[in-house]
Amino acid sequence: MRIVLLGPQGAGKGTQAQRISREKGAKHISTGDLVRAEIKSGSELGQSIKDYNDRGDLVPDEIIIEMMKPYLDEADSWILDGFPRNESQAEALDRMLAEIEAELDAAVALEAPDDLLVERLSGRRTSEATGNIYHVEYDPLPEDSEEDPGPFVQREDDSEESIRRRLEVYHEQTEPLKGYYADRDILAQVDATQGISEVTDDILESVEKSP
Numbered sequence: 001m002r003i004v005l006l007g008p009q010g011a012g013k014g015t016q017a018q019r020i021s022r023e024k025g026a027k028h029i030s031t032g033d034l035v036r037a038e039i040k041s042g043s044e045l046g047q048s049i050k051d052y053n054d055r056g057d058l059v060p061d062e063i064i065i066e067m068m069k070p071y072l073d074e075a076d077s078w079i080l081d082g083f084p085r086n087e088s089q090a091e092a093l094d095r096m097l098a099e100i101e102a103e104l105d106a107a108v109a110l111e112a113p114d115d116l117l118v119e120r121l122s123g124r125r126t127s128e129a130t131g132n133i134y135h136v137e138y139d140p141l142p143e144d145s146e147e148d149p150g151p152f153v154q155r156e157d158d159s160e161e162s163i164r165r166r167l168e169v170y171h172e173q174t175e176p177l178k179g180y181y182a183d184r185d186i187l188a189q190v191d192a193t194q195g196i197s198e199v200t201d202d203i204l205e206s207v208e209k210s211p
């Protein structure tokens, strides 16, 4: 399975990629997680990309491609979450796939209106211990969960200003990729306003149906 998850921030790409990865055994490659891990490590590279992340701007293409390529080469079944984010990254992905003689099975776009996305992002919390993502209202940790989540943290870029900027960047640069993949007949669109399990079912169904 090789799929790209497209969709604005807050549409649930991370949550869905986690679920599908667990169910299908495909590797979840999240460029946002790679960016946050690099920043957290305090490396020189991390320091140089922190401002882009915190503002909600895209990290330069060469840096992000360099960061994710080893993960792509490592696994033959994966879900890309957060990459590609613009046309030049989509072209770079095509070149990387050609190098390993692989093809994309599907590009799945999660669709949701901006006002719902803002609501979801502002209530989003991540468990520091497990990395799992929750929402204070819509998807809290179940009371009978055996997991010890440790403290919950809010992402630096989940501030109102950065949320607005990220949605702007999405509409300008990432949304046109729907046309890029529709032209190749591998685009599936899924209603991301549904419940979490319904969205997972729709994604899996659309991947199975894709040529």
Ligand code: AMP
Pocket: 009, 031, 032, 033, 035, 052, 053, 054, 056, 057, 058, 059, 060, 061, 064, 081, 082, 083, 084, 085, 089, 157, 166
């Ligand atoms: P995400 O967790 O996918 O929302 O990504 C968080 C931040 O990481 C983004 O706002 C960007 O600053 C950076 N980032 C993640 N993926 C990419 C990408 N493919 N291209 C450029 N920047 C990215």
